[in-house]
Amino acid sequence: MKCVFIFESIHRVMKAEKLLKGKGVKISLIPVPREISSDCGVAIELSEELEKEARLLLGKNKVCILECYDRCPDGSFEKKRESLHELDATHEH
Amino acid sequence: MIYFDNPATSWPKPPRVKEAMNRFMEEVGANPGRSGHSLSIEAARIIYEAREALSVLFHVKDSSRIIFTLNATESLNLAVKGLLKPLDHVITSSMEHNSVMRPLRHLEKMGIELSILSCSKEGILNPREVEKNLRPNTKMIVLNHASNVTGTLLPVREVGKVARKYRLLFLVDAAQTAGAYPIDLEQDGIDLLAFTGHKSLYGPQGTGGLAIGENVNIQDLTPLKQGGTGSRSEFEEQPDFLPDRFESGTPNSVGIAGLLAGVQFVLEKGVEQIRQNEIALINKLIMGLKKIPRIKLYGPERQEDRIATLSFNVNGISPSEGAYRLEREFGILCRPGLHCAPAAHHTLGTFPEGTIRFGLGAFNTEEEVETALQAVSVICK
Numbered sequence: 001m002k003c004v005f006i007f008e009s010i011h012r013v014m015k016a017e018k019l020l021k022g023k024g025v026k027i028s029l030i031p032v033p034r035e036i037s038s039d040c041g042v043a044i045e046l047s048e049e050l051e052k053e054a055r056l057l058l059g060k061n062k063v064c065i066l067e068c069y070d071r072c073p074d075g076s077f078e079k080k081r082e083s084l085h086e087l088d089a090t091h092e093h
Numbered sequence: 094m095i096y097f098d099n100p101a102t103s104w105p106k107p108p109r110v111k112e113a114m115n116r117f118m119e120e121v122g123a124n125p126g127r128s129g130h131s132l133s134i135e136a137a138r139i140i141y142e143a144r145e146a147l148s149v150l151f152h153v154k155d156s157s158r159i160i161f162t163l164n165a166t167e168s169l170n171l172a173v174k175g176l177l178k179p180l181d182h183v184i185t186s187s188m189e190h191n192s193v194m195r196p197l198r199h200l201e202k203m204g205i206e207l208s209i210l211s212c213s214k215e216g217i218l219n220p221r222e223v224e225k226n227l228r229p230n231t232k233m234i235v236l237n238h239a240s241n242v243t244g245t246l247l248p249v250r251e252v253g254k255v256a257r258k259y260r261l262l263f264l265v266d267a268a269q270t271a272g273a274y275p276i277d278l279e280q281d282g283i284d285l286l287a288f289t290g291h292k293s294l295y296g297p298q299g300t301g302g303l304a305i306g307e308n309v310n311i312q313d314l315t316p317l318k319q320g321g322t323g324s325r326s327e328f329e330e331q332p333d334f335l336p337d338r339f340e341s342g343t344p345n346s347v348g349i350a351g352l353l354a355g356v357q358f359v360l361e362k363g364v365e366q367i368r369q370n371e372i373a374l375i376n377k378l379i380m381g382l383k384k385i386p387r388i389k390l391y392g393p394e395r396q397e398d399r400i401a402t403l404s405f406n407v408n409g410i411s412p413s414e415g416a417y418r419l420e421r422e423f424g425i426l427c428r429p430g431l432h433c434a435p436a437a438h439h440t441l442g443t444f445p446e447g448t449i450r451f452g453l454g455a456f457n458t459e460e461e462v463e464t465a466l467q468a469v470s471v472i473c474k
Contacts (some may be wrong), residue, residue: 009332009335034131042133
């Protein structure tokens with residue numbers, strides 16, 4: 001399954017992309033699915049197995065993920081439970 | 094042709110600046126971050142990289158605190174109009190450019206108290222003057238980092254300490270120094286740094302920015318404009334986060350692509366190295382001009398007190414006539430007159446005729462300086 005990270009601004013998407021790709025984490029930039037939000041236009045999609053690693057890396061570098069969704073097999077999006085957010089070590093501002 | 098008008102805008106630019114802009118137009122071209130397609134993302138990447146490069150140059154930890162504007166003037170307007178309220182007191186110097194002076198004079202009419210500290214005939218400000226002029230309602234100090242008329246460096250680091258001590262906001266106009274003199278927001282005690290892209294950062298015109306230090310609460314800084322940001326599109330209110338809070342409307346992406354290339358040029362060459370080369374040339378120019386009779390030079394003697402810009406006059410020849418002859422007879426391009434800085438010329442005693450200004454950049458050479466000295470000695474005969 002895939003998961004989708006939403007960020008506050010395109011600036012943070014770019015920062016997250018550079019960090020993750022720099023560490024070899026395979027991600028794609030996708031237009032934010034309209035079902036989720038109209039925030040900032042671009043989101044990061046990655047496979048579920050990489051989610052934890054990506055979250056830790058972003059948290060360590062103070063890049064805050066605004067929301068995280070699972071892309072369900074039927075194409076719908078399901079917002080992740082709050083408990084996962086505890087993995088975000090620190091939030092930028 | 095010899096180009097000595099670098100304080101107005103640097104020329105030529107490093108070839109990579111034009112190449113980066115050309116690449117943007119031919120291969121990128123899209124609206125950064127708005128649309129989610131690959132070209133829009135690539136445009137956003139370029140803007141992100143430009144912020145990162147500038148944050149390295151100015152020692153800013155979080156590059157989202159670099160806000161892009163059209164030029165230093167817009168950045169200065171954003172900082173003073175966004176932070177000062179009626180009855181606040183603001184301190185500035187008598188060497189300021191109109192980009193500082195006019196917004197402050199405008200605010201003075203709106204009820205803001207303004208103190209203009211006198212500088213010496215060389216344009217030097219005694220930092221102790223700042224402390225002497227503090228009032229209970231003093232909120233901000235605004236200083237140019239170096240004069241666009243004489244190249245005189247103002248005591249930014251010393252004044253930064255005063256600002257920290259009394260918890261005042263410190264806004265620095267780095268139009269003449271960004272890229273030509275080391276700047277460190279933290280060590281210099283600068284809260285807000287207004288810079289332009291088209292001078293010593295070697296970018297194109299229509300680029301600039303404001304670096305906002307960690308001590309400034311961005312919610313206290315009112316944006317100059319509101320509008321589309323590509324973020325929070327479902328809301329009719331302006332986003333409150335950086336950099337979107339201050340960047341409404343489609344940016345000058347092609348310009349910022351060029352600015353990124355210019356900043357990379359500066360970072361690769363090194364600000365210290367650029368400064369050393371320019372100082373060696375300006376010293377040669379000053380030594381040569383001093384030997385020519387009828388020349389009066391303005392500005393400080395010591396190289397520690399200056400950047401590579403100088404002003405002079407020829408006794409009996411008006412600045413505009415002198416500059417005209419320098420171009421017509423010798424192909425030397427420079428700027429005569431008041432340089433948008435009437436306060437500075439009052440300080441120097443050169444108002445209203447002004448001076449002839451020579452300002453050097455990274456591409457000037459020793460031969461050009463020698464040719465210019467010969468040219469000036471000819472018009473002085």
